[in-house]
Amino acid sequence: MARSVSTVIGYTLREGLRRRVFLAVLLLSLGFLALYGVGAHFAFRDASGFAGPEPKILDPKAFTGATIFGMAMFTTLFLGSVLAVFLTLGIVRGDAESGLLQPLVVRPIGRTTLLLSRFLAAAGLAAAYVLVVYAAALAITWQAGHWAPDHLLGPALALALAVAIVAALSLLASTFLSVTAQGIVVFMVYGAGLTAGLLAQIGHAINSDTLHSIGHTASWILPFEGLYAASLHALISNTSGLTGVVLQLGPFGGSEAASPGLILWAFVYTAGVLALAAAVFARRDL
């Protein structure tokens, strides 16, 4: 069993290397981080007088740091999700239609192990990628403005878990959708989740219980959004005053403290999605 899992994970890694997926991701990420570095440098420099003569009203360093780092986290989540989706693209139906899957499935490894191994490879890679880019963005932010979030590790782990959920959803979609449809559906779900989070925050700001409930419910249905909002919130959870209030409404989705049980729910949710994917795959004629 362990040998089969490691074989499939190795196969996925080699596939990514040989098809130059990782090279493309590396170059794009370096490009993003370079741009982020330039942006962070000028943002901190130009925003130093933003709060006016009374710096206690709005802390410019915290405001600038949390805003641009929030944007970096949004991009990191997006790039990590793109990687997760590409690594799971066409894994079941797409590969079955092209004839790639059948030679593997007839081996003793079994469908469930094969599927879970592909998930482990995709989710593990995407999560590792998110952690690395997060750390790089953090270092750049510190270098540019000597600002660090209130919590360092929590937001990174929440983002890593979020991309693992996206990988699981993409895997489930691959069991019954064609490659193109899978990509479209997963990214629409991804966008819908982030939009729902923003709605919740707007609802909170304008005191609309309905909007807030919609967003809150959506974050449980699509917990990657809840994790993203929680990771944004963790950046400034100890920041008080007007700065803290202003930063509650993030630039790309609102921040919100993690609901009790969100992390546990995210794991249960991922396990449920994978179990459903395995059940659909097990019943599928190839």
Next chain:
Amino acid sequence: MAAVLAARALRKSYRGKEALVGVDLEVDAGELLGLLGPNGAGKSTLTKIACGLVRPSGGGVEVLGRPAGSPPARAAIGYLAELFRFPGWCSADELLQLHQRLCGSQGGASERAELLELVELSHAAGTRVETMSKGMQQRLGIAQALVGSPRLLLLDEPTSALDPVGRRIVRGLLEELRRRDVAVLLNSHLLSEVELVCDRVAIIADGKLVQEGRPADLERPRGVEVETANGVKLFEGAGREEAPEIVARLVAAGERIHRVEVLSSTLEDVYLDAVQGRTG
């Protein structure tokens, strides 16, 4: 001895359309069974059920006494699909290594080298699949199916992309497998290939088994053809036993005999009679 592959009352329907209707079939160790039939007759469905890719709607298939698709059954089979594809970035050697790991083969590099030699691809061990011709990929597919020394080999149109030399290689390979006591289910449209290598043939049409037996047993006498000084005469329906009497009668009637030939149906005739124009 129990059959290596045994299908019993096998049924499969796709959204109400019957693909297999109560098929019973066995393949013994060291036996090469040719599965014939028009497109859409149910040959590939039967093969896919045998290797666990498709679930039957009724009846069942056993491989070495274990339900098809179960881990022990999958461990005993090698399979080459009609429409297969291997990752283009993989070399031939890497592909075989992947399948060795997936089926738990301990054969190592020597097994891979032997398999590539069997299909005459030793020179292409490091060649990427994406740069191989279709024929080379098909031979690599056969090598892949043989990884782990399976007891049952399921080949779905294994020679469809091969040139005559490639087909000869596969014929030699199948004969070698028979010597090694491997059971082979060969699904093919190439009647001449099947006739040359198979011990037994089964013909499926509209999901039903309509003919089964050794090629020689399926052939029927078509008549006796006699060439005389007055032309060629055909005695339809007559067989080998009647030939001496026919010749004696003609000689008695004053005919001069130049040639006598007992005609029997070919596998193609048997096949065409069996499927009766049911083409897919």
